[in-house]
Amino acid sequence: MDFKEIKEADAKNYMTVFSRQNICFTHGKGSKLYDTAGNEYIDMAGGIAVNCLGHDHPELTAAICEQAHKLIHVSNLYYNEPQAMLCEKLLEGSIFERMFLCNSGAEANEAAIKLVRKHFFNRGENRTQIITAQNSFHGRTLATVTATGQDKYSRPYAPLPPGFIHVPYNDFDALKNAVTENTAAIMLEVIQGESGVLPADYDYIVGAYAYAKSRGILFVVDEVQTGMGRTGKLYGFEHYGIQPDVITLAKGLGGGVPIGAMLARGEVAHAFAPGDHGSTFGGNPLACAAACVVVDKLKNGLLAEAEKKGEYLMGKLSRLRKFNFVRDVRGKGLLLGVCLTDKVSNTEIVGKMAANGVLLITAGHNTLRFAPAYTIRYEEIDKACDTLMNLFANTNV
Numbered sequence: 187m188d189f190k191e192i193k194e195a196d197a198k199n200y201m202t203v204f205s206r207q208n209i210c211f212t213h214g215k216g217s218k219l220y221d222t223a224g225n226e227y228i229d230m231a232g233g234i235a236v237n238c239l240g241h242d243h244p245e246l247t248a249a250i251c252e253q254a255h256k257l258i259h260v261s262n263l264y265y266n267e268p269q270a271m272l273c274e275k276l277l278e279g280s281i282f283e284r285m286f287l288c289n290s291g292a293e294a295n296e297a298a299i300k301l302v303r304k305h306f307f308n309r310g311e312n313r314t315q316i317i318t319a320q321n322s323f324h325g326r327t328l329a330t331v332t333a334t335g336q337d338k339y340s341r342p343y344a345p346l347p348p349g350f351i352h353v354p355y356n357d358f359d360a361l362k363n364a365v366t367e368n369t370a371a372i373m374l375e376v377i378q379g380e381s382g383v384l385p386a387d388y389d390y391i392v393g394a395y396a397y398a399k400s401r402g403i404l405f406v407v408d409e410v411q412t413g414m415g416r417t418g419k420l421y422g423f424e425h426y427g428i429q430p431d432v433i434t435l436a437k438g439l440g441g442g443v444p445i446g447a448m449l450a451r452g453e454v455a456h457a458f459a460p461g462d463h464g465s466t467f468g469g470n471p472l473a474c475a476a477a478c479v480v481v482d483k484l485k486n487g488l489l490a491e492a493e494k495k496g497e498y499l500m501g502k503l504s505r506l507r508k509f510n511f512v513r514d515v516r517g518k519g520l521l522l523g524v525c526l527t528d529k530v531s532n533t534e535i536v537g538k539m540a541a542n543g544v545l546l547i548t549a550g551h552n553t554l555r556f557a558p559a560y561t562i563r564y565e566e567i568d569k570a571c572d573t574l575m576n577l578f579a580n581t582n583v
């Protein structure tokens with residue numbers, strides 16, 4: 187199919203849930219992507235914080251091919267080695283004791299919601315309420331879209347499952363005031379990715395965590411976007427010195443192969459009994475073989491590289507503050523955002539950057555989001571930032 191045929195097929199066949207850019211990629215290498223017209227792009231988007239090893243990473247591709255030759259899938263009625271190995275790698279030396287594997291961020295959060303409720307059910311306590319933040323993003327299933335504190339995503343799907351309360355982000359008093367004797371968990375992102383790469387204040391997370399502990403409330407961190415080294419530490423919560431009861435992972439975990447995970451510690455980690463939860467594909471050997479490579483690379487220097495490159499990119503992007511239509515440059519590690527005033531549109535900038543060979547993503551609050559591979563080269567960061575600098579310099583507002 188040529189690009190025209192692909193677009194026609196998409197327009198005719200696919201449900202109209204996406205506003206796609208007018209680009210179709212054919213292949214990639216590292217942080218370079220190539221489209222059907224032969225154009226080359228620098229990928230600062232990383233498939234929305236997914237392709238942490240870049241495209242066609244030799245070890246990742248080899249591990250996937252090798253595993254495909256052995257077994258792509260076996261059911262969870264049997265054991266499989268890549269799954270066992272991944273769990274060892276993720277839990278070894280961590281604060282977590284038990285984990286569950288699934289296929290996406292929404293599913294990981296769905297599992298976390300169920301685990302939290304099961305925990306209090308086991309204890310015979312009537313605690314079902316989960317407090318989340320306004321402008322959060324936790325996924326698109328019915329429960330996670332309800333947990334997501336953005337009315338536009340959930341309103342058409344009423345009736346929504348009860349038991350979710352949304353409070354303003356970075357407002358400790360609001361959070362404290364929302365707690366009742368029915369509160370089971372507080373579930374937060376440490377950086378709100380989708381809604382504008384907005385980091386949580388240090389005092390907010392530390393305060394919320396301490397308050398949760400004092401009230402016997404479970405603390406859940408949605409690390410779907412911030413996990414696996416994205417913020418320069420393995421998990422985003424490490425920036426805050428806390429020990430969450432439950433975290434969820436997906437996006438970067440498989441380096442592009444769909445996989446999600448939920449990790450837990452303490453009593454809640456043991457709340458599920460056989461038959462309580464499951465997933466046909468969850469922990470499938472192909473996905474786990476891929477995730478094993480990601481974890482190994484992070485432990486062998488890639489995490490430090492992500493941190494260093496994050497600081498480098500932040501240094502470059504900070505120079506954009508001189509433009510009067512730049513409101514803020516924020517984020518951590520390689521999850522950074524340039525927040526614009528309403529004089530310019532992030533969607534337009536993303537389109538123009540793509541036309542100039544650089545891929546960015548939009549995020550809420552008129553933000554440009556950067557989430558490149560940790561393997562990106564410094565020259566590629568330089569070129570992408572120079573392109574944006576030039577574009578901004580030629581933007582008259």
Ligand SMILES: *Cc1c(COP(=O)(O)O)cnc(C)c1O
Pocket residue numbers: 289290291292293295323324325326375379380408409410411412436437
């Ligand atoms: C992307 C994202 C999700 C949803 O992940 P899916 O794999 O799309 O279901 C959940 N939480 C956060 C913080 C995310 O960034």
